[in-house]
Amino acid sequence: MHPLALQPRPSANDPGGSIAPRAELIERFDVAGPRYTSYPTADRFVEAFDASSLDQWLGQRAALGWHQPLSVYVHVPFCASVCYYCACNKIVTKDRDRGRAYVEDLMREVEIYGERLGRREPVSQMHFGGGTPTFLDGATLQSVIDGLERVFAFTPQAERSIEVDPRTVDVARLRELHGQRFNRLSFGVQDFDGDVQAAVHRVQSTEQVFELTRAAREIGFESVNVDLIHGLPRQSEATFRKTLETLVELRPDRVAVYGYAHLPERFKPQRRIHTVELPPARDKLAMMRLAIQMLTENGYVYIGMDHFALPDDALAVAQRRGMLHRNFMGYTTQPDCDMLGLGVSAIGRMGPSYAQNFRTLDEYSDAVRAGRLPIHRGYELSRDDMLRRSAIMSIMCSGEVSFAALETSFLIDTKLAFSEEIGRLREFQDLGLVRIDQDGIAVTAQGRYFVRAIAMVFDRYLRAQMQRGSYSRVL
Numbered sequence: 001m002h003p004l005a006l007q008p009r010p011s012a013n014d015p016g017g018s019i020a021p022r023a024e025l026i027e028r029f030d031v032a033g034p035r036y037t038s039y040p041t042a043d044r045f046v047e048a049f050d051a052s053s054l055d056q057w058l059g060q061r062a063a064l065g066w067h068q069p070l071s072v073y074v075h076v077p078f079c080a081s082v083c084y085y086c087a088c089n090k091i092v093t094k095d096r097d098r099g100r101a102y103v104e105d106l107m108r109e110v111e112i113y114g115e116r117l118g119r120r121e122p123v124s125q126m127h128f129g130g131g132t133p134t135f136l137d138g139a140t141l142q143s144v145i146d147g148l149e150r151v152f153a154f155t156p157q158a159e160r161s162i163e164v165d166p167r168t169v170d171v172a173r174l175r176e177l178h179g180q181r182f183n184r185l186s187f188g189v190q191d192f193d194g195d196v197q198a199a200v201h202r203v204q205s206t207e208q209v210f211e212l213t214r215a216a217r218e219i220g221f222e223s224v225n226v227d228l229i230h231g232l233p234r235q236s237e238a239t240f241r242k243t244l245e246t247l248v249e250l251r252p253d254r255v256a257v258y259g260y261a262h263l264p265e266r267f268k269p270q271r272r273i274h275t276v277e278l279p280p281a282r283d284k285l286a287m288m289r290l291a292i293q294m295l296t297e298n299g300y301v302y303i304g305m306d307h308f309a310l311p312d313d314a315l316a317v318a319q320r321r322g323m324l325h326r327n328f329m330g331y332t333t334q335p336d337c338d339m340l341g342l343g344v345s346a347i348g349r350m351g352p353s354y355a356q357n358f359r360t361l362d363e364y365s366d367a368v369r370a371g372r373l374p375i376h377r378g379y380e381l382s383r384d385d386m387l388r389r390s391a392i393m394s395i396m397c398s399g400e401v402s403f404a405a406l407e408t409s410f411l412i413d414t415k416l417a418f419s420e421e422i423g424r425l426r427e428f429q430d431l432g433l434v435r436i437d438q439d440g441i442a443v444t445a446q447g448r449y450f451v452r453a454i455a456m457v458f459d460r461y462l463r464a465q466m467q468r469g470s471y472s473r474v475l
């Protein structure tokens with residue numbers, strides 16, 4: 001790791017090595033930008049990459065007899081009620097039978113992968129996301145796990161995580177999830193303030209979240225994450241401070257503080273949010289700054305972008321060791337590996353390719369019932385894409401680009417290949433956000449809050465996208 005990378009130390013523009021970023025920098029770099037859970041980003045995927053393209057890559061993996069464990073993401077698209085800020089691919093229904101029917105298709109997809117891979121491949125990471133995974137009742141969820149364990153060999157230390165809407169579970173359900181060998185939970189809380197909760201149609205009591213978090217610890221979950229959102233209607237710096245105080249008291253192992261992007265023309269539920277109740281941009285930025293300040297002052301380590309963790313959490317440990325990675329699940333301790341995206345709209349990665357499933361239940365269901373992989377679109381990376389992916393992921397995870405490492409991996413003159421990008425990064429250097437020398441590029445203490453903006457410099461597809469204004473904001 002470069003000695004300057006992601007270390008909170010003083011710099012010329014940040015003499016005190018202060019923890020929260022300067023307000024004017026937040027304002028300046030609060031521009032549209034992708035989250036880089038992949039590069040190229042999913043909006044570059046093409047339909048020319050289809051089920052047969054993925055079949056070929058699966059065949060290659062099977063032929064090589066790789067033993068590198070897989071990561072598996074399972075998407076459960078159902079929610080019993082809609083949250084007005086939602087930008088996810090979900091189906092709002094109270095009909096639990098739809099969940100059971102969906103799981104039958106999901107199992108068909110798992111079987112198809114099993115056939116293509118030709119043997120019980122090891123799995124070291126599994127994540128259930130949604131939607132609301134706990135929309136599925138215990139028995140239905142168990143049938144998914146049984147199906148996965150039949151086809152794949154989970155490693156003894158496998159990370160098994162699930163997103164939990166606190167409104168949908170009680171302590172008994174948490175016990176059941178632990179019995180199903182989930183070892184990590186992620187609670188979607190968003191805000192503890194009752195008024196804010198009412199404005200976004202997601203009401204849950206603080207007591208309930210405390211009770212569940214306490215129970216999760218007693219039961220033995222290894223890590224509990226809590227998601228918050230800033231920029232929601234009826235939020236102010238004062239209300240968000242109280243929410244953060246409550247969060248600090250709750251003390252989950254991991255915290256994510258996402259920024260709300262109001263795009264009602266794209267996401268229908270957001271049309272129910274009253275624009276006049278949204279906090280002004282300046283207040284939204286102040287909330288993010290406050291979150292960084294309060295969380296780091298209370299012992300949390302800043303992991304990157306919107307993520308924080310307690311110092312002994314695996315993510316913080318991996319960051320200290322320079323072993324942090326990033327995939328479609330966000331920051332992770334799992335090394336770069338092939339990933340299967342299961343379920344409607346899920347995205348996976350196989351070798352130098354990405355593939356995304358159909359976004360509608362009908363198309364997804366038709367494909368798996370016909371014995372086909374339900375691939376809607378995907379992407380095969382060129383050598384240039386892979387080089388840029390390495391640089392972008394390195395900035396996002398370890399806050400550095402080592403010229404020598406890229407030279408060794410790609411047999412290129414890195415400084416020459418990235419001469420334009422290095423030129424564009426001079427502006428960041430002048431602001432004290434990066435340091436460029438003969439060894440590489442290192443993100444400074446202040447720069448670490450803007451890794452997304454720094455990574456964007458390496459994204460060759462971005463310019464046209466930015467002109468269309470189709471990304472959420474950087475912070």
Ligand code: SF4
Pocket residue numbers: 078079081082083085086087088090130131132165
């Ligand atoms: S935010 Fe989550 S729980 Fe709420 S509607 Fe969207 S997917 Fe469902």
